[in-house]
Amino acid sequence: MSLGTKVRQFREAKRLSQDDLALRLDVTQSTISNIESDKSIPNSLLLKKIADELEVDVNNLYDDRITNISNIEKNDGIVNTGSGTVNMQSPELIESILKNQEQMAKLMESQNKLIEALLKK
Template structure:
C-alpha cells in the first residue's frame, strides 16, 4: 500500500476530511489530495506532522520501516524494485525545494498586496 493510500486510510479512520487534515497541518487541501493520490510525496517534516495528527506511528505510513517493495510492470513480466528511505529523502529534498520556491512566490504576493493596501489608505 502506498504512502498516499495509507494517509487516506488513517485519515478516514479518524473521521477527518481532507480539509480538516489540511487545516490542522496548515497546508492546502490540494496538498493532502495530491499526497493521497500519490501525485506527490510529503517531505519528512510534513510526514511526521501527518503521523502526529492521525495518531499513528510514522513507520506505519512508511511500511514498517526502511524498505518498501513496489511492483513495476513491464512487457516481459513483473519485477520488484526496492525503494529505501534514501530515495524517499531525495524526493523529500526535491519537494522541500519546490515548497521553498512556492513560499517565496507567496511572500512576494503578500508584500505586493500589503503595499497596495497601504497605498489605498
C-alpha cells in the first residue's frame, strides 16, 4: 500500500476532510490531495506532522514496498523498489533526523523573527 493511500485511510478513519487536515498542518488542500494520490511525497518534516496529526507512528505511513523485505532487492543499503531507489534507514535514525529537522525549523523561525525585528528598526 502506498504512502498516499495510507495517509488517506488514516485521515478518513479520523473523519477528517482533506481541507481539515490541510488546515491543521498549515498546507493547502491540494498538497494533501497530491500526497494522497501519490503525485508528491512529503518531506520528512511534513511527514512527521502528518503522522502526529493522524496519531500514528511515522513508520506506519511508509510504502509497504519499501518495508516489506520480500518485495525488495538490497544492494549495499540501497533498496530498489521497482518504482525508485530508497536508502533504508533504521527507525531510530529516521526519528533522530526528524527531531533535528524540527529543531532546525524552530531555529529558522527564530532567525526570521530576529531579522524582521532588525528590519523594522
